[in-house]
Amino acid sequence: MPQRYRIAAVPGDGIGKEVVPEGLRCLRAAADAYGFALDVEEFGFASAEYWLRHGEMMPKNWREVLGGFDAIFFGAVGWPDVVPDHVSLWGSLLQLRRGFDQYVNLRPVRLLRGVRGPLRDHGPGDIDFYVVRENTEGEYSSIGGRIFEGTERETVLQETVMTRTGVDRVLRYAFELADSRPERHLTWATKSNGISISMPYWDERAAEMARRYPRVTADKDHIDILAAKFVLQPQRYDVVVASNLFGDILSDLGPACTGTIGVAPSANINPEREHPSLFEPVHGSAPDIAGRGIANPVGQIWSGAMMLEHLGETAAAAGVLAAVESVLERRPDVLTSDLGGTATTTALGAAIAGHITS
Amino acid sequence: MPQRYRIAAVPGDGIGKEVVPEGLRCLRAAADAYGFALDVEEFGFASAEYWLRHGEMMPKNWREVLGGFDAIFFGAVGWPDVVPDHVSLWGSLLQLRRGFDQYVNLRPVRLLRGVRGPLRDHGPGDIDFYVVRENTEGEYSSIGGRIFEGTERETVLQETVMTRTGVDRVLRYAFELADSRPERHLTWATKSNGISISMPYWDERAAEMARRYPRVTADKDHIDILAAKFVLQPQRYDVVVASNLFGDILSDLGPACTGTIGVAPSANINPEREHPSLFEPVHGSAPDIAGRGIANPVGQIWSGAMMLEHLGETAAAAGVLAAVESVLERRPDVLTSDLGGTATTTALGAAIAGHITS
Ligand SMILES: CC(C)[C@H](C(=O)O)[C@@H](O)C(=O)O
Numbered sequence A, B: 001m002p003q004r005y006r007i008a009a010v011p012g013d014g015i016g017k018e019v020v021p022e023g024l025r026c027l028r029a030a031a032d033a034y035g036f037a038l039d040v041e042e043f044g045f046a047s048a049e050y051w052l053r054h055g056e057m058m059p060k061n062w063r064e065v066l067g068g069f070d071a072i073f074f075g076a077v078g079w080p081d082v083v084p085d086h087v088s089l090w091g092s093l094l095q096l097r098r099g100f101d102q103y104v105n106l107r108p109v110r111l112l113r114g115v116r117g118p119l120r121d122h123g124p125g126d127i128d129f130y131v132v133r134e135n136t137e138g139e140y141s142s143i144g145g146r147i148f149e150g151t152e153r154e155t156v157l158q159e160t161v162m163t164r165t166g167v168d169r170v171l172r173y174a175f176e177l178a179d180s181r182p183e184r185h186l187t188w189a190t191k192s193n194g195i196s197i198s199m200p201y202w203d204e205r206a207a208e209m210a211r212r213y214p215r216v217t218a219d220k221d222h223i224d225i226l227a228a229k230f231v232l233q234p235q236r237y238d239v240v241v242a243s244n245l246f247g248d249i250l251s252d253l254g255p256a257c258t259g260t261i262g263v264a265p266s267a268n269i270n271p272e273r274e275h276p277s278l279f280e281p282v283h284g285s286a287p288d289i290a291g292r293g294i295a296n297p298v299g300q301i302w303s304g305a306m307m308l309e310h311l312g313e314t315a316a317a318a319g320v321l322a323a324v325e326s327v328l329e330r331r332p333d334v335l336t337s338d339l340g341g342t343a344t345t346t347a348l349g350a351a352i353a354g355h356i357t358s
């Protein structure tokens, strides 16, 4: 009997609904080629439609509904014309990350063969690193409020919360990752010169963790200069670990330096496997291009490859990524507009699926 | 009698001490060429040396010492081997910005003629916008603390503080600036999908302000995608207004997209002119290259041009910037290493000063 995996597919909003089918197409092609089986169940929640019908983003029992799956294959959520972003996101994606304790958000930044990057002095091979983003606490808190509302004295407070548990576990993951790579180089993002309480704490914990990994060369960059260096010297980086907000920024900026955020994947991981992990592209629901069938499905497909890797199907994961690179390199006729082509989401997805072989 | 201006020069640490003299050299050349006079007084505080001698970064009466000057010409501060960055910065630069209510941090992002930028598809003229950064509140607060210190339960809180006064006044400045430019386009940076209290408030105030400037096309971008677009579509931007932290990040990233942060200037402005404004390069003290005489002085010199503009010497300001562009374009022999050359700080500064004519 082939190994079976239970996958919850949650397309969400906008282009999420266009790229998830292409991701699933490639996952099914990989299952055929590598001899495992996928049971995919699709869910319509985490979307503006669901919100309009139910006044909430997900069913109250979402833990039971999703908790039994081996993984969640997520599209994108957000449709600000219908529901404010902070409501839709805190009612779905951010709740899943936290509720399933997916405390690592792993985001590869790689200039793929076949993609023309925006940086004139950098080609494939030059840019190849990971952003490890803390995914449950930090700047993304919902603690705070307003006082003197509606008056000239109006004042708004928003709390950043860091815990030793939360900081140490993501640092440990990042140091382990760095220790497993040939360069063994880790950079932690900080802003301890300006943000004078939480960030010096982050630095302290990182310096402490660095002592436990003597083989890893560890250094820190302030987020402002780090962002600048992503553009000027991306080849410097190997593993970059960052707080929730800084990781969010760096993991859009990094992919932009490799040509398009349309190709960038992410894995929201619960390393202890007590809960399902969640795999989604870095891009959002993109209301501006939704419904036109022109979105780039590669971020979703590559997220599928990360999901296969997480499930233990390492060869299939590599096969999917090889198919992606081979199509990007050899099939200019199926590239989407962000890659300089004119093809549709489906054309690119189908071409990649067609290239998946074992 | 020529107009006289009283300038406080505060070189600070590291390369600040190398670039401030070049900035002053150019300011003096401009004074000669345009017929005004500068009384420059130099101060050694806001430096690690001062800290070692006095156990504080500035004299207690810094308000009296600096308050009477027409402007402050600042280098860079920070020497982490001697004093932690958050101590040195909160004890000097950040205190000056707040104490002198310099609530606008204005940072031009411009691809200068003669500079080879890192973006393959963008040349001079394509990138020319302003980052307007809130400079006194927001994420840069010193409110918060630690509980359960040293234990597994250790928890750290750091408050972001936004006030209606603080938010509205910087938005107003940015909208006024946009309204005065040909494109009349303003983008506000936000992260209201993830940071669910302060950032939705920022959005609300920006949307409210936009209603008062009907001629300005206003839109918003989340900071993650905005950072990506600085790399992929920098030509889209005209005026970008951002909170303290986001403005910090964007004003290093923008200049990186124009080749080097070594050329980027900034003006910390108290628009009401109740206190002196402060002019400093965007770059920091750069301990890694300090003492070698190779730092790029252009950020300091251009900051001097912004200071002249603020003082009302508009023609002289334009003259300094013209000299910068003409030297960058025609004198490869005096370029510093970040610009692809091998010349010293002094050689570049002297060449620019030599080109300043009325
Ligand atoms: C040195 C640091 C505190 C400062 C800041 O973050 O404001 C600097 O990066 C800047 O941009 O002026």
Ligand SMILES: CC(C)[C@H](C(=O)O)[C@@H](O)C(=O)O
Binding pocket: A078, A089, A094, A248, A282, A284, B193, B194, B224
């Ligand atoms: C949509 C938004 C809340 C989300 C985030 O900020 O985490 C997204 O930008 C991401 O990076 O996954």
